[in-house]
Amino acid sequence: MTNKYYEFFCPVKVIAGKAALEHIPYELTGLAAKRPMIVTDKGVRAAGLLDPVIAACEESGLEIVSIYDDVPPDSSTSVVKDIAGVYRKEKCDSIIAVGGGSAIDTGKAVNILVSEGGDNIAKYSGAGVLKHPLKPFFVVPTTAGTGSEVTSVAVITDEKKGVKLPFTSSFLLPNAAIIDPRMTLTLPPHITAATAMDALTHATEAFTCMAKNPLSDAYATAAIKKVSQSLLAVMDNPKDSDGRLELAQASTMAGIAFSNSMVGLVHSLGHATGAICHLPHGLCMSLYLPYVLEFNLESIREPLGELLLHLEGPEVYSATPASRRAEVSISAIRKLRDALYKRCELPRTLKETGKVLENQLESIAKLALDDGSIMFNPREVSHEDAMAVLRRAWA
Amino acid sequence: MMVKRLQPMMSHARRSYVELMFQVMGRALQAISEVDETTRNETRELPEGFLFEMQVMPNGPKLIVEHTGNGKLLFHGDEAPRPVDLSIQFKHIAHAFLVLSFQEKTSVAFANDRMLVDGDVSYAVRMTRVLNRLESFILPKLIAERAVKEYPATIKLPEKLISAARIYLKVATQFVETVRA
Incomplete structure (x- = not known):
């Protein structure tokens, strides 16, 4: 008998191709989400990449309640805490991360805080700490390389201790990854x-x-x-x-x-x-x-x-x-x-x-x-x- | 029918084997940190007082060693004096048996998701190297090749024999001391 064994898991719905962004409102509604927050960085916003995402949602009567566009290239625990604060203040109910690896990892970490509670993201660091599904989370990648839209890992820097905190859980996987060629065209x-x-x-x-x-x-x-x-x-x-x-x-x-x-x-x-x-x-x-x-x-x-x-x-x-x-x-x-x-x-x-x-x-x-x-x-x-x-x- | 009757005995034997192997490995880890400079170079990087555990989930056999400083490890049996810093956990006793009976390499067990790491992964990588070095010394080459990813070409026969003898002697001494105590 062979000793070979493997595990394979990917529950992310992949929504790919022409006019993929326009599926976001329908998919969010299907998860009972009505007040999404966008997490992104300044570069993505300056490149005009948020416009088609916002337009796609507004045309279907879905309002983007809040946009946080200041994610740094190496996201930190304080950034995650700030965004979670905005999310709670604006009474959001879902997250759309638009960007590359940093924005996506930040979105994952924010989702932990707003779903599990508290302000200290370091508490959830490690493997298998999360035991419950998180809030609806969508990812719109703007680079074609990291694959973060289908991984169950996030890395956030703890700037006080100067260490990188890894987070691993299948609950970090987004509900959907939206692959639209418009997002990588520029x-x-x-x-x-x-x-x-x-x-x-x-x-x-x-x-x-x-x-x-x-x-x-x-x-x-x-x-x-x-x-x-x-x-x-x-x-x-x-x-x-x-x-x-x-x-x-x-x-x-x-x-x-x-x-x-x-x-x-x-x-x-x-x-x-x-x-x-x-x-x-x-x-x-x-x-x-x-x-x-x-x-x-x-x-x-x-x-x-x-x-x-x-x-x-x-x-x-x-x-x-x-x-x-x-x-x-x-x-x-x-x-x-x-x-x-x-x-x-x-x-x-x-x-x-x-x-x-x-x-x-x-x-x-x-x-x-x-x-x-x-x-x-x-x-x-x-x-x-x-x-x-x-x-x-x-x- | 016969297999069904033997099942509890086989489970018990497997569990006893894993318990015994953890006892031997824990003592051997302490011993190799006393006799091998290369091992000490690895373990020296661990914080002083660092507690390492290998365990079978959920409450199965375990071994705990502590880095007491200058690369030296101390075997604590299966009781940790305080919360451990790093735990490598087999998901099931059957998976621990596969590794500890050299049917599956430690690296393959990691790749096959048989084991989980709770703690700093870089320390887990380091401890895995120490375990590999230990197995390369104390097991006959043919068996060691089944346990480690690559048998180190740098370990020559005289060094292997001398180190293995010193490790086994220390392990035996520790066992005798434990029995006497």
Whole structure:
């Protein structure tokens, strides 16, 4: 009998495609919510991305009761407390998070406070603390990469203690994720590239790390195919709304994949680099992906070889000998990174970022070894291994 | 019919095995922190007085160790002197048995959602490395390879034999002292 076992869970209703935003009023009404609050950041508002959301609700007679648009890039416990205060004062009954990872995580944390009560979000930190469903919560992502709209995790900084508080519960999952191509149409090229590489990394690690399973594999491969087919087309024609939708769906699918099968060393190194050098998460993923795949190669040769079909299509896959497919998959990812460098100078090495010093590599390696995601990497990683990957990624 | 009759005995035997393994592992964790510098380098990063627990949910067997400073661990049996800082919990006695009988690697058990971490994940990662190192020393290589993700190439046979002997000696001494007490 096989020892294989897995769990898969994703109860988020995905509402995707043309005029998806216009479904928000109906969906909210279905959950008996009449007084939604929008949680977002200044950048989203300045880009005019709230307008179609508000218009969609108002046309159906649903009033947005309050808009909080001051979520910082690294959301904090005091921001969460402030927003919960506004929510209660305005007697809201639901939350719509519009934005990237920070706005979505903030929305999740606010939902904990307004549902469970109190002002101290730190009290709910950890895994499995929440025991009851929360208020209706919708997410409208404005980037195509994090996958936060389908994950049961939020990270909020406790600025007094200087630590990041993780929150994990299936109750944090939104009731609905609204994927509308209008929301990512104006994303600048650099962010489009970095966030798409984030999605590609989520899917690739989900497919090659230890907790891979048949259901997450299906989402991961579909996500990889969409990124491979649409990313460069969108970079060349940013107003390609079909391509934008493909990338947004890829991000959501990769999010479903990795939240059910976890990620590995690319994320361990990426989290450490983000914390020490303050580089954006998507960029870190892009930087490390090929080098970590090379490090893991002998443990993941078979699944990585399978990915060639989704990265390069059936012609290249069938023309490549099975024994060479894993290496050619890595080459395909390198080729994609080169193409992105050509189009928007997305760095391919730590040196090219201009924000990492060579003497920081030791600290990055040390921090990466304590990152939770390293548990799911298919190979054991020592300090020397981490340093070897970092040196290869340096220049 | 026979299987049904044997079921309670098998459950009891499984539980006893897990209890015994926790007793051995707890003492061995204390011992390895006394004999192995690499382990101490890992545990030194834990706060002094840090309490680590491994437990079977909901109220099953458990082991508790404390970092008493300078990388040294102290086995507390199954009773913590105060609330623990980090708990790694098996969801069921059957899952603990799978890991402790080396049918499933610790890392695979994590990936299979057999275990939960309550506390700082970075410390859980560190303690898992310590447990892996312990298993690499005290188990024959063939069995250790079934318990850890990758058997460390840096552990050579003479070091393994000497360290294992010292750990087992300390564990045996502790057992004798416990019986005498």
